[in-house]
Structure formats: structure tokens, C-alpha cells
Amino acid sequence: MPTRFFCRPFVALAALCFVLPFVARAQQSGIPQLPVRIGASARATIEHLADSLRSAGIPSDPIYDKAAEGVLKGADDARIVAATRSLAKELGAASLLLGPGASTSDVVSAASALRAGVPAPDIQRLGTRRIKSQATDGRLALSFIILADFASRGVPVDAAFIAVDGLLARGAGGAELTAFRSGVERDLLAGRDARATLTTRAEGVLKRK
């Protein structure tokens, strides 16, 4: 027997049913998923690593990215677990070096600098500068990124650190840091000496400031 429904509540109910999958999907998309190819044992290990990072307030997304990268590149489960374990260790170390209050981008970029060969005391020193200046504008993350980039290009890390630290100490902003990196990159491609160009470019950037 037909029941009389008023259209407005019925339409609202139908709209709610339509929207619910979006909400569920959006919530699900908040937590990264591991690729299905990864076996149960490796999956459990990686999830445990990610949970440990999350519970310590350390970003865990890079762990899932690393696992996905391994799957794409055809690595076996053991190699993927080793890579994620190594990355988790670097993220944890970076978080400890930077201290509480470091942003996600600071931690992730500091971890990449550690991996590239930037010494831990240098990371810590830059982190201390952040705490003193209470800077939250991304300059610290950019500094780590520049250091990691220079290190991966074979630029002497000690000289790179002195130049970047000096720029930060004299109030260089994101634009100056970016200009500094671009200038050094051009000089390196032109075959100039790395130590000399680091000093010249840092001074040039600060003069224009």
C-alpha cells in the first residue's frame, strides 16, 4: 500500500545517501593505503612503522610513498621493508634533532638532508635557529632542501652549511634562498669552484636584499 512521503524530507534523505560515500571516501583518503602487491607480513611491519611515527607526532606519509615506490620499481618485500625502516629511522632522527614544534615539511626535508649526507649537528644547529627565531615560514625546510641538493651534487657540505646558515642568520627569506641556490647551480654547471661560488653567491644575494 503506498505511503505518502513529503518530497522535501525524501529528497534530503536521498541527498544524504548520495553524499555519504563522498564523506567515507574522503575520510579513507586521509590515511594512505599500501599497494596490494605487498605481502601480509611486510604490510604489517610497514603499518607498524607508520603507526609508531604517527603516535610520536612524526609524519608517516613518506613511509607509504617509499613502499609504493618500491612496488613500482619491482623491489621485493624484504627490500621494501628495509627501505621503509631506514626512512622511518631518518624521520625519527630528524624529528629529535629539530625538537618539538617542528613542522611536517621541516621534518621531512631534514630527513632528506640527513640522507644526502648533511651531518646531524648541522641539522640540529639550524633547528635551534628556528626555535630562537620562531620562524614558521618554510625557510628552514627550504634550507634543508638546498643543503640536500648541494650534497647530492657533490658540493662540500661544510661550506654549504656555512653559507646557508649565514644567510638565515642575516635574515634571508625564501626568495633570497631560492636565488642563492639557483645562482650556485648555474655556477656549478659553468664549472666554477664550489666553495668560491657559495661565498660569492651568498654575498651577492645579501647585497641585493
Place this chain on the structure above:
Amino acid sequence: MRSNNEPDSDAEFAATPLLSDALHALKEPVAVRAEWRDSVLREIADLPRPQTERNGFALWRPISIRPLYAIAACLAAMVVGAVAATTVLRPSVLPAVANGNNGDANHGVESNAPVQLQTASAGHKTIRFALVAPGASHVSIVGDFNGWDPKATPMSFARDGNTWLVDMPLSVGRHLYAFVVDGDIVADPSAARVVDDDFGVQNSVVLVGAP
């Protein structure tokens, strides 16, 4: 102020027999001929209906629907919503335009360094990636920005017929990426490379500048 000659109240009017009869007469239904009354009712019935009724469906009108049909309609809405959510919320595929030149024998691949186009949003900038691969049939970009998913961000073939392009909004920072050319992972020939000691395959690096 009333004068003394005026009546004090309506009761005085009602008390007048002549007026009282007249009032009673006015309260009685007016006697009309049946033909005339039917004619008026037909004219009323022929008047045009209000707009909402002609439209056939109005949200505020009650409708009759069986409970089973109502549940079925809700389930259908959920299915449609789930399909739409899967389509809309998947990693975005961005449009691409540009030009390039021809490639070489090694996968026929060349590249132009990633170019920063504009600020996409706060903390994000749009980066254009280009790869010259004229012989390829499918090219996509993978990286830490799309979960290394080769299906997430396919690149588009430019009008020149040689170059594959994609514009990606990336957060400020250092991003690792590579191209997937017909299933093979290829580092960007024009970008700074890092040796990936985890999996033994080179990645490319793009640095997205601070705002």
C-alpha cells in the same frame, strides 16, 4: 463628538422594523437561476491553473511512493554517489599543452627541465614537466606527490607530436619523481638526479621554491 440628534448605537438601527427586515433580507442567500450558476461554475473550472501545478513536479507537493521504492531510490543514490566519489576524488589528472623536439634511440627520450609556471595556491606552485618521447604510446609521471602510481597522472601528447607534458601543482619543497614510458621507469634527463640506494633506480629531483 456625537450630536444629540444622532442614534446612540447600532441597536437603535436594528430596533427599527424597516431596517431590521432589510438586514434579514441581506443575510438570505441570493436566489439565482440554475443555468446561470452552472455557467459561472464552468467558467471557474476553465480558469488556467497556477504555474506550479502545470509544471507537474514541485518539491513542496506531497507524492505517493511505496516504502520499498523509497529504499531502492536511496540505495541507487548511494551507488551513484559512490561511483561519483571514486571518479571525482581520485588523484587529479591535469591538462597539458606545449611543444618540444625529437628524441634519441634510448627510449627516444629527451626532456626539458621542469618549469615553475605559477603559484597554484598557498604553499603550492604549478610545475610543468615535459618529456620528448616521440615513439612512446603511453607516458605518465610518478613521484612522491602521487604515491608513485603510474596510472595517477598520465601525460598528454603535445601538438608537435613529440613531447609529453603535464602541469602539476606541487607543494613547496623537494620532490622525487620519474617518468614511466610504456611501462619503463625513466629518470628525467634534464633534471638533477639522485642515486636511489634503496631500490637501485635513479630518481629525478625537482625543487619547488618558497613563496
